[in-house]
Amino acid sequence: EEGNSLYEHDPYGSVKQASEQLTADQLDSYKLQFQSLAFSRIYERITGRQYVALYGRKHAPKSFMWPADYFGQQFTVTTKETHMLDIPPDHILPKVSGYGATQAQREALNPYRDPGSLTLNITVLSVAPRVFEIRNFLSPSEAHHILELAAGMKLSRSTTEASGGSGAISTEPATTRTSSGSWIARSRSPIIDSIIRRSADLLKIDEAMLRYRHKDESELAPDDNGPICERLQLVHYAKGQKYTPHHDFTFPDTSDGQASRFATVLFYLNEGMGGGETGFPRWMNSESGKTLKVVPEVGKAVLFYNQLPDGNYDDLSQHEALPVTRGEKWLTNLWVWDPHG
Structure with missing residues (x-):
């Protein structure tokens, strides 16, 4: 029909x-x-x-959502998590606690980062679904740092964590997703911790919600001490690899609070490949029936919401990784959940 x-x-x-x-x-x-x-x-x-959701959802998302009223609409966010201009030596990059980097670990990064503050420019690419582009979200040094971490990892066929930070894994059929990947915890290095903090500023979410919280922070989420985001998913696409159209939201069980993936943030780590765009085939516009294609650029972030403000899942948020026709593609995904359902 x-x-x-x-x-x-x-x-x-x-x-x-x-x-x-x-x-x-x-x-x-x-x-x-x-x-x-x-x-x-x-x-x-x-x-x-x-x-698309199951009737009985008691709450709309409680987290902030950027409006998207027209194509090209722009917003700005200022963050203290400035760009890393260079990568510190390894002894300054130890693993951090699940409760986030200490003040001393954060201050040790200061000689290697841009002083002052960073202004992120957010541009609306699509109104329905809500899709935003943030150029230069990562510095070239930060993208290189993630790729260096990847060099020390064993990549396997891409998987998806079943719930926010739980570590449970599900896999898609090989015909659906042909990439390889791994996972990077916020605790992997102070630079990853800083990138997650910057992401929290982009989303207007308290950064403490994206890590384990101390007792004096319990008022943020009294019923759960865990992060509302999954670990960064590192993904590699070789020539010919792709991810067919899919949704990031998850269909909840009737017995739980119906929490679900609320927002997705993609970070591109390289550029210059053939193909490899992120496509939104069902975006609504009055001029074309063609897929909205976002071209990878080093450091660019793409934010889109998997839910509507009323709590329904956004069926139009279906997206795909178009096949790489030349070279290779590297990116990371950050999936953030709305704990309130």
């Missing part, structure tokens, strides 16, 4: 038939699906969008 991406099939045929085969908890979930379908019809009639 044209314009419809949500179809339903009842394997039981009726509540009576289902009640004879399901446990009480399973039957409750079965009935919830009907409530969700009924709600989705009302939601589509009012908003023109299909309700």
